[in-house]
Amino acid sequence: MNRRRAWTMAIFLFVFADAIAMQARGPILSNLEAAFGVSEAALGLVAPAGTIGFLAVVVTVGLLAGRIRVRRALFLGTTLTACALIAMAVAPRYAVFLGALLVQGGAAGVFRGVDRVVLSHLHADRRGRMFTGYAFVWAIGAVLGPQLVTGVLAVADWRAVFVVISLCFLPTAAIAARSELPSMDAERSLSRTDLRALFRRPAVVGACTGMVFVGALEGILFTWLAYYAGTFYGTTTANLVLSAYLLAYVPARLGYTFAIERVPYLALLAAVTLPAVPALAVAFSGVTGPVLFLAVFVAGGSISGGFPTLAAYAVETAPEYSGPLNALTTGATYAGLAIAPPIVGLLAETYGIGRALWSTVCIALALLATVATLWHWTGTPDVPRAEMTAD
Numbered sequence: 312m313n314r315r316r317a318w319t320m321a322i323f324l325f326v327f328a329d330a331i332a333m334q335a336r337g338p339i340l341s342n343l344e345a346a347f348g349v350s351e352a353a354l355g356l357v358a359p360a361g362t363i364g365f366l367a368v369v370v371t372v373g374l375l376a377g378r379i380r381v382r383r384a385l386f387l388g389t390t391l392t393a394c395a396l397i398a399m400a401v402a403p404r405y406a407v408f409l410g411a412l413l414v415q416g417g418a419a420g421v422f423r424g425v426d427r428v429v430l431s432h433l434h435a436d437r438r439g440r441m442f443t444g445y446a447f448v449w450a451i452g453a454v455l456g457p458q459l460v461t462g463v464l465a466v467a468d469w470r471a472v473f474v475v476i477s478l479c480f481l482p483t484a485a486i487a488a489r490s491e492l493p494s495m496d497a498e499r500s501l502s503r504t505d506l507r508a509l510f511r512r513p514a515v516v517g518a519c520t521g522m523v524f525v526g527a528l529e530g531i532l533f534t535w536l537a538y539y540a541g542t543f544y545g546t547t548t549a550n551l552v553l554s555a556y557l558l559a560y561v562p563a564r565l566g567y568t569f570a571i572e573r574v575p576y577l578a579l580l581a582a583v584t585l586p587a588v589p590a591l592a593v594a595f596s597g598v599t600g601p602v603l604f605l606a607v608f609v610a611g612g613s614i615s616g617g618f619p620t621l622a623a624y625a626v627e628t629a630p631e632y633s634g635p636l637n638a639l640t641t642g643a644t645y646a647g648l649a650i651a652p653p654i655v656g657l658l659a660e661t662y663g664i665g666r667a668l669w670s671t672v673c674i675a676l677a678l679l680a681t682v683a684t685l686w687h688w689t690g691t692p693d694v695p696r697a698e699m700t701a702d
Contacts, residue, residue, distance in 0.1 A: 313600075314490055318492060318493070319430065319433060319441075321483045321486035321487060321490070322427075322430060322483075323444075323448045325426065325478070325483040326445060327448050327449065327452035327660065328483070329392070329422075329449070329452070330448075330449040330450070330451075331452045331455055331479060332392075332396065332479075333361070333477050334454075334455075334456025334557065335456050335457070335460050335473070336358070336361060337536065337537045337538065337553060338411075338456075338546075338549075338550045338553065339464075339469050340357065340534070340538050346469065347405035348459025351656050351658075351664075352653075352659075353405070354538075355534070355653035355655065355659075356656075357409070357412065358471065358530050358534045358649060358652035359650070359653055360409040360412040361412050361413070361415065362416055362645045363413065364414060364418075365420040366416075366642050366646055366649060367417065367420070368417045368423070369424040369641050369642055370641075370642040372425060373428070373641065374506070374638050381428070381429065381492055382491070382492040384422070384424070385421075385457065385483075386484065386487035387418075387579065387683065388418050388420070388424075389484040389487055389646070390484050391414070391417075392419050392422070392480055393477040393478075393481065394417035394418075394467070395412075395418055396474070396480075397473065397477050398411035398415075399412055399415065399473045401470065402470075408555055409596065417557055424516065425636055425637075426490070428634040431626060432633070433493060437572075438626065438630065439572055439623040440571065440572060442622055443518045443564060443567045443568040445619070445641055446564050446567075446619035446622075447565050447567075447596055449560075450560030450561045450563075450564045450615060454557040454558050456557070459472070459475065459550075459646050461546070461547055461550050474563065509635065512628055513695070514624065514628045514685070514694065514695055515623065517684065517689070518621045518625035519625070520643070521580075521617070521621050521682060522621050522622075522641075522644040523573050523629070523643050524541070524678040525614065525617035525618055525644055525647065526643065526645055526649075527648070527650065528674050528678070529618075529621070529644075529647075529648060529649035529651045530647055530649070531668065531671055532610075532614075533553075533652075534652040534655075535656075535664060535667075535668060536552040536553045539595075539664045539665065539668055542665070544599075550587055552604065553607075554569065555604045556607040556610060559607075560607045560612070560615040562612070563583070563615045564615050564616070564619065568577070568611060571619070571683065576621075576627075577692040577694055578686075580617065580620045581618060581679065581682045582636060583614070583616040583620075584614070584616065584617065584679055585679065586609055586610075586612075587609075587613035587614050587675040588675045588679070590610040592672050593606040594668075595672075597665060615676075618644060622637070624694060626640075627638045628694055648683060651670075651674070653669070
């Protein structure tokens with residue numbers, strides 16, 4: 312196996328395992344509630360604990376992508392992620408669990424701060440397709456996450472979930488330890504002047520704003536959908552509702568992998584995001600049964616296009632700064648992931664989880680408004696040609 316293929320596999324395996332780890336959090340909220348005796352508001356801290364560390368590290372590492380030893384960062388991020396998951400499994404108190412989760416997020420941020428940078432340089436001729444392929448692999452792991460939780464809980468305690476997930480990172484650690492990384496000479500270091508220039512680009516500002524709303528939607532649904540379904544279903548069926556949402560990511564992102572090279576970025580994003588508004592309204596109207604499953608499936612397919620499309624759109628504006636742009640867009644997404652779920656937790660304490668989740672409809676409308684504004688601002692549904700050159 313050549314180095315390009317080996318590293319592509321290593322990155323895809325990591326993001327697959329990272330998706331499983333992320334999607335295991337929502338389905339065990341009720342187990343954490345029972346084990347540690349905490350409230351809904353306290354449970355809302357699970358999402359920010361997993362994302363605050365990630366957010367700080369992914370932005371820092373991404374901005375320094377042209378200066379750091381990338382292979383070492385990838386290996387360190389993988390091994391620390393696995394160790395933090397073990398720490399979560401043996402945590403004696405909720406505060407310790409949240410602390411280990413914070414470390415796990417930061418460790419994943421080390422890897423994710425440079426993984427798409429590596430893909431960008433390994434596959435410069437088909438960057439958009441590789442980014443959507445990356446998102447497609449994440450979707451497969453995300454779908455399997457809740458079902459892995461269900462399977463492990465059928466035979467063991469919730470703590471075993473994190474032991475099993477930690478093993479999923481070992482293949483990537485093995486490749487990172489043994490395989491040299493191809494040259495990354497095309498990646499430029501970012502000065503303060505360059506950073507200010509990037510922030511002046513409408514495409515970058517708009518993409519990061521859109522990413523905040525995408526992250527908010529995903530963070531709320533990843534964290535609270537199974538919990539919401541658990542108010543009228545048993546644990547197994549409630550986890551299936553989350554899986555139905557995530558299952559939509561697989562065919563949708565597979566379709567985006569091909570569509571992204573044929574349809575202008577913003578036109579594609581507007582078209583696929585629009586159905587999320589009515590789908591979310593139906594999902595949290597109190598319906599159950601097949602209608603609920605169909606509504607969350609449609610919402611999942613719709614929302615799943617946001618991250619890969621906006622990430623590729625931003626990087627295409629300045630491929631020589633793929634590291635910083637990866638950091639900015641990923642950081643914006645995880646800012647939404649960190650901020651929105653605890654707000655929903657607070658709303659749920661006062662108004663109930665059903666009413667609190669109506670906030671997703673407002674966020675989906677805000678995402679559509681952002682896409683429309685960005686399209687108007689740049690004057691094109693595709694990457695603005697003027698932004699393709701370095702400042």
